[in-house]
Amino acid sequence: MxxxxxxxxxxxxxxxxxxxxxxxxxxxxxxxxxxxxxxxxxxxxxxxxxxxxxxxxxxxxxxxxxxxxxxxxxxxxxxxxxxxxxxxxxxxxxxNRVDKVYIALSDRRPKKKQGTVSGDMIRGRGGQWILTRAKRNPAQTRFMSVELSGIRPGMRMYVLKPRTGRTHQLRVALKSLGSPVLGDSLYGRYDMARKEDRAYLHAAAIRFDLDGKSYQYYDAPAPGNLFAHPDFVRALQSLGDLMALKI
Incomplete structure (x- = not known):
């Protein structure tokens, strides 16, 4: 190989x-x-x-x-x-007929721990996108989170299910919650992001239909030191089938 x-x-x-x-x-x-x-x-x-x-x-x-x-x-x-x-x-x-599940980590306290993030997205400065209150053509993301304070104070794992597929959608959604993706230098603090071994956002599962049959694939979060942490592994395993998870 x-x-x-x-x-x-x-x-x-x-x-x-x-x-x-x-x-x-x-x-x-x-x-x-x-x-x-x-x-x-x-x-x-x-x-x-x-x-x-x-x-x-x-x-x-x-x-x-x-x-x-x-x-x-x-x-x-x-x-x-x-x-x-x-x-x-x-x-x-x-x-929007393809189901996707993403896993993210953040060590910043969120405004809410689960629910839906919805709003129009517009271009900001420096390559960023911004979530607005307008909902003419909203980006929509359902999410839940699990505390992982054993890894680091304030750490949470986020399970994200986007209903739409916009540029930087999940990164913007977490930023809007006050919990940017850990290691994301564009939407989080640059100096803090550089201390991490990677930005912790991972596309973990996908499901789609083709020729009358449904197909589903999974990819365990990797690489990354924190994705290998025992507390993260246990928390992820406790959720069971990510695609079947009700959020």
Whole structure:
């Protein structure tokens, strides 16, 4: 098995199907190839195509992205094979017919511990997005949280189920609660975020329908020192099936 599949390049295989591909993405890996100071860093799609060329992932029809994860976010990514399934899965995402569950950590006290965050999102300064009180076309996120003060005072684990899919939606939702994602230098304090080994936001589960059948995949939160902490592991296991969790 190659280093790529083992995750050393930031990508590992979760499931392969002739119609789609499910992979795990590490935090810090950009979706698109980036170039800076004469250094070229391959993006998610380029790495996956390299895996195909090397035979580490079974080849098939051309891969198409149907959704994305922020650079800081780890977890499940779904790709369609061929235009037919790219259209079907792309439409499912656009019409909010794909269920997703994310896990996050924050050590800031929230305004509320569970419920729904809803509001229109507008562009702010410095690459940020802002949640407003207007609800003409609101971003909607359901969430619950579990105290993890044994890890660190004020620490909580958040289970997030977005009903919509907007840029930075979950990061903005937690920021609006007063509990930015731990390690998120854009929506939290930059000096504090830099002390963490990663930003703690992870796409843990996905469920979608295709050709009349339902598919569901899970990806345990990783990497990260706090995701490996025994208190976090126990708390996550106590929740059972994340997709079936009622929030």
């Amino acid at each position: 190659s280093d790529f599949i083992q995750g050393k390049a930031g990508i590992s295989l979760v499931h392969h199907d002739p119609r789609f591909l499910v992979v795990h993405k590490d935090p810090g890996l950009a979706f698109h190839t980036t170039e800076k100071e004469n250094q070229r860093d391959p993006g998610v799609l380029q790495i996956i195509r390299q895996l195909e060329a090397r035979g580490d992932i079974p080849a098939g029809e051309r891969l198409f992205p149907v959704h994305r994860l922020d650079r800081i976010t780890s977890g499940i990514l779904l790709f369609a094979r061929g235009r037919k399934y790219a259209n079907q899965l792309g439409n499912a995402f656009r019409h």
